Amino acid sequence: MQEIEGTHSPKVKWRLRAFGPLLFFLFLVAGLKTLAAGRIFWPIQGQEIPRHKPIAQVIQATSSGKPESGLFGCVRNNGYKFHEGIDIKSVRRDRYNRPTDKVCAVLPGRVAYVNLHGGKSSYGIYVILEHTDEKPRVYSLYAHLHSVAAGVVTGKNLAGGQVLGLMGNTASSGIPRSRAHLHFEIGLRLTDNFQAWYNRQKFETKNDHGIWNGMNMVGLDTLDFFRKVADGKVGSVEDYFRTIPEAFRLRVRTNKMPNFMKRYPGLLSKTAPTNVQAWDIAFSWYGMPTSIIPLTKAELGVADGSPKVRILKMNKTLLAMTKCRSTLVTSNGGARLGSNLKIYLELIFEV
């Protein structure tokens, strides 16, 4: 029997007409998902983003043995100690029990900093990449590395997924080999004048890393970011920022124009006027500034140079759920600034 190409029975034609647009839509969604997942990589080479895996299979616990202690947020010391990233456990070891997991760039980016002196930082050997294509421009940080790949030097551009080093257990404090892991963060850089702030703190140790000290970064909720990428809900950092719920809003009265506002104009509701008198800043529960409204003299009245902070709004349900004792601390209907949030504000406003 001869088949005639390009013709279908009326029934098939009807089905195509009815389901064609639906199929097209489904292909489009699947395509976009693949695109997002293909552009953003889990920081361990060859591993998929763990969407539904139990966290004990992915996250390295601290000496407490609780996997939650390796997650992002106020997960240590009853919520008073903030962990700014996630600790990804080693799943590959050689016969001496040394990790062989390869660490890779999560997005295309430029090497901003490489610290090769493991003993000079609690991060041990670490690399920071700057992702200039993202809005806002974020940094990713890879810590406790055993070694850094050849050619990974400041200024070098890396492709997304490109190997930058080997997982390890380097740190000034020392981490046992059995708990070797990758400490991973994505975040914003708080100030260009980090050293001036550092000098005022009278820390016992010297800052060997300039503006690339980990304290100069405010991190986002890492695993939440990756899971949204894997679910196809987010294809870029810009998309992700739109999903971050506002937990509280502060008004900082000051006529200062911090460099943070100049480096992150996309977070501002409008171009900051030269006679700015205050900043209304929306924060996530973990203290990430997500949107900023500059206020002028006409809108506010006169402010002086030293910042004065007032809580304008808070989402009590969200804050009660996240129980962070180092960002905005709520109690008996009131609230106060926690230790980490105070540092973020000091660094942003340079006080």
Ligand SMILES: [Zn+2]
């Ligand atoms: Zn960590």
